Amino acid sequence: MSTIEARFKIQRESFTLDVDFTIPTRGVTALFGPSGCGKTTLLRAIAGLEATPHGYLRVGDAIWQQQTHFIPPHQRPVGYVFQEPSLFAHLNVLNNLKYGQKRIPVAEQRISLDHAINLLGIEHLLMRSPAQLSGGEQQRVAIARALAVSPHILLMDEPLSALDHQRKQEILPYLESLHDELNIPLLYVSHSPEEVARLADQLIYLEGGKITASAPVEQILTQLDLPLAHGDEAKALIHAQVSHHDDHYKLTHLSFSGGAFAVAQKQFAIGHPVRLQVAARDVSLTLERQSGTSILNIFPATIEEIVDESPSQKMVRIRVGDAILLSRITRKSASQLRLTPGKAVYAQIKSVALLS
């Protein structure tokens, strides 16, 4: 499998970026971490926008940087979406889109302008000037413009962070369709757990310029030694697929290795892959399978790890089949149920969110 291999050491005033990693060149990799941890610097170094005297970068078979060998940014087959839309003010939307597209050889054009325009839903904006667009529209144009150069890798620097909640919700579906429709690896800088859970396949966790974890996203979200697995927003991610529709009760069953979730009916074909998000606060644990409960989604599970969450709460990592879930319970319950790693329990899941 083709990979991206990178080693950078970049000195900055507030931190030193010192990373060495290899990631697969497919799917979505999120560069995640608190602000000021070096995510953007790392992304810029990959694009060649950052002066990095000592670095190594290989993308697939091509070496982009090694000792004195440095391919300048305009010769790297990347698409880059900046934090602010950064459209050219002197060009209308169509000419913004064409700016990069007409600079690559026809033989390398794998994504047509029309395809990029359709994917981002900007057909009606083509003749406008950037100043006439909303922030969300501008960012969609910027994404389409980056796609139109048929990049071998798409680099996105918090493309949603400058937008309000509503605009984010407007763009996220387009990003998901990129993920599903285009076979281009995406490197995505984010500090939003929500975006990461929705989009990422794997996650590089950066802190103070260093990588503290690099693994599939479902693993990092539930790794109890990382901050993502704590707090009110702690969530687990499960990959499932549509197994059958219950037309009588209007439910859709989503199967995964530990069983099947029943959720309100969705218009998905059988076999359609979905991402499910289960919040730790929505998972309760019982020693026996409860009967006489309104909760539909109950699975046998094994406790893997228990850590203190707050003086009154514990965070429990449990395994259901091959999937990992988090459960946040009170310290009192943990003690009354005598929960210890290895113990068999039942996980009752109050609610589950379908991400895609």
Next chain:
Amino acid sequence: MISSTDLTALLITFKLAAITTLVLLLLGTPLAWWLSRSRWRYKFLIEAVVALPLILPPTVLGFYLLVMIGPHGPLGQLSAMAGFQPLAFTFTGLVVGSVFYSLPFVVQPLQGAFTAIGQRPLEVAATLRASPLDRFLTVVMPLARPGFLTAAVLGFAHTVGEFGVVLMIGGNIPGETQVLSIAIYDHVEMLEYGQAHWLSGGLLLLSFLLLITVYGINRRFSVVQP
């Protein structure tokens, strides 16, 4: 009415201003670009040199230029060795003097316009496959258009109004180096107020029209650009 010597002076003035502006745009653009992008710690020294003509009496500038390009000056000797005519009291000498004299009026608006563009549009263009020259031509030039217009008009207008430098290094040779401002001075000296009025009024009107055009066009630009 305007006499034929006055008309010649007018033509020489515009020819001088046009050539000077052209030379200044060609030399000033790379200089302004370097000033706007360089992080060299002694850059301020160059900036101070560029700004000198703003505060220096033109006669001082003219005097040193005369010394430089005169037959005994370093530039004069250089041009003599290269087989050229001495520059002093020639039209070419006037162009050289005017380029120095109007330098800040071209370089400073350009430098300001380039600085205002910032790094981001250039980075965007780089990730869209544009080479450095391509980026300059297709991103910097169009975005800095108001700056270029201001630089060209200020350079032109300032050269038209030149007096001291011309007098020092060009002399007052009708049909060769006599420009409008000196023709006006001559008329006043000889108490020909009527002709001085014609020329002065014409110059005033023209300068005003030029500036109205620049500010009008630049205002329209600023509406389009954030």
